[in-house]
Amino acid sequence: MAEKRPRPEDQEAGVHERALFQCADLILPWLDSAELAATSSTCKTLNHICRSITASRFSDAARGFEPLPIPFVNAVDHHPYAYFLYTPAQAHGSDLRDRQAWGSTRTDSARHERLDAWVGDACGCECERCDGDSGCPCSDLDSAELARECGPSCWCSxxxxxxxxxxxxxxxxxxxxxxxxxxxxxxDERIGRGQFVCEYTGELLTTEEARRRQQRYDQLASGGRFSCALLVVREHLPSGKACMRMNIDATVMGNVSRFINHSCDGGNLSTVIVRSSGALLPRLCFFASRDIQKDEELTFSYGEIRLRSKGLQCFCDSPDCFGILPSENT
Ligand SMILES: C[S@@+](CC[C@H](N)C(=O)[O-])C[C@H]1O[C@@H](n2cnc3c(N)ncnc32)[C@H](O)[C@@H]1O
Known part of the structure; x- marks a missing residue:
């Protein structure tokens, strides 16, 4: 039987489809969730690619920036994931981006490059021989809320x-x-008391900008369906006076800690201000304040460090629940 040859118009359509596939795989990961949904309904090929991007997005919110994937799990409604820009470290003015590829088939090794570059900046301190077990001259845990770590000015790796x-x-x-x-x-596993969980990363803001954004977020939140993640951290002198204030906004750009909800009983996480030798700015980190079981929600008290003008209804379900989320004016 004679072999059926593909018609020229079918061949041309195949070439177009392959070209579309290649371009789409490069471009579509840059779209946000609404744009991706709109693109998905345009044709079968794009629908297929959009679905694989969505699957990749909900399988890892950290998109390869963290050592382990952090999946979204939703058994209550149709949202597969929350869209935001990921930053594994504090973002300063020049780091801010409008877009970030998320969900492409290419792997992302950005986190490891960042860490190597950071440590490679060593300019010397006394702790070149520290090994963690026998302690380190740079280590100086002043209190439960302040810790010191090796940093850019140390020789250690x-x-x-x-x-x-x-x-x-x-x-x-x-x-x-x-x-x-x-x-x-x-x-998603048992976490022992005192174990490090994650850092709170986001955009570092001036206090003026933080106040301006908070006003806008409060307006948006009063219309419902908006959740912001602006955290104000104050470091206090022994006298009780605040001596340092950091405003970290993870609403648009942050890491997984932007999903930590409030609990009126203080929750199971404690916040620790970590200073690293040679680093200009301290970082805010979460540690387990008690043993935490697999599947337990991670929470902390937004307490006084949250700046809001109105309190939203609280659903922490703790026996100590005040009924509204903490705010500076409530
Ligand atoms: C930092 S975000 C936490 C992640 C957020 N739940 C989300 O879906 O993106 C803070 C927002 O989460 C919600 N939230 C946090 N704790 C809550 C609680 N105990 N009860 C009700 N809503 C809470 C509020 O909308 C709050 O503005």
């Missing part, structure tokens, strides 16, 4: 035991959807 908060999120976590609170961060 990323393996140093006094850099526990610098390797990214290395406990298994997942982001679980709740009908009333929206997304929340949960343990």
């Amino acid at each position: 990323v393996e140093c035991g006094n850099r526990v908060t610098q390797g990214g999120v290395s406990v298994r976590l997942k982001i679980v959807r709740d009908r009333r609170k929206g997304w929340g961060l949960c343990a």
Whole structure:
């Protein structure tokens, strides 16, 4: 039987489809969730690619920036994931981006490049021989809320035991959807008391800009369906006076800690201000304040460090619940 030859017009259509596929795989990961949904309905090929991007997005909110994937889990409604820009470290003015590829088939090794560059800046300190087990001259835990780690001015490597908060999120976590609170961060394995969980990263703002944004976020939140993640951290002198204020906004750009919900009983995480030798700015890190079981939600008290003009209804369900989320004016 004679072999059936493809018609020229079919061949041409095949070439177009392959070209479309290649371009789409490069471009579509740059779209946000609404744009991706709109593109998905245009034709079968794009629908197929958009679906694989969506699957990749909900399988890892950290998009390869952390040592372990952090999936979204939703058994309550149709939202597969929350769209935001990921930053594994504090973002300063020049780091700010409008777009970031998320969900492409290419792997992302950006986190490891960043850490290597950071440690490679060593200019010397006394702790070149620290090994973590026998302690480190740079280590100086002043209080439960302030810790010191090796940093850019130390000779030690990323393996140093006094850099526990610098390797990214290395406990298994997942982001679980709740009908009333929206997304929340949960343990996906048992976490021991005192273990490092994650850093709170986002855009570092001036106090003036933080106040301006908070006003806007409060307006948006009063219309419902908007959740902001602007955290104000104050470091206090022994006299009780605030001596340092950091405004970290993870609403648009942050890491998985932007999903940590509030609990009026203080939750199971404690916040620690970590200073690293040679680093200009301190970082805010979360540690387990008690043993945490697999599937338990991770929470902390937004307390006084949250700046809001109006309190939203609180659903923490703790016996101590005040009924509204903490705010500076409530
Ligand atoms: C930092 S975000 C936490 C992640 C958020 N649930 C989401 O879906 O993106 C803070 C927002 O989460 C919600 N939230 C946090 N804790 C809550 C609680 N205990 N009860 C009700 N809503 C809460 C509020 O909308 C709050 O503005």
